[in-house]
Amino acid sequence: MQPEDDTGAYVDAMARVIGLPIDPVARDKVIANVEVARTIAGLALAAPLPDATENAPVFEP
Numbered sequence: 001m002q003p004e005d006d007t008g009a010y011v012d013a014m015a016r017v018i019g020l021p022i023d024p025v026a027r028d029k030v031i032a033n034v035e036v037a038r039t040i041a042g043l044a045l046a047a048p049l050p051d052a053t054e055n056a057p058v059f060e061p
Contacts, residue, residue, distance in 0.1 A: 007031050007034055007035055007038075008027075008031050010034065011027070011030055011031050011034055
């Protein structure tokens, strides 16, 4: 996990890029959510996939 100041800088920069204002009252919670998402993504990306892995079928109603 990144230190809060790095994640905070990332959140601030990405909010500017996509034009999403973040309420200062909610900023700490947004940062915490990004840190959790980063942890989950790291766990998912750490699991190797065999070369024979196929994409899931596309649902078509």
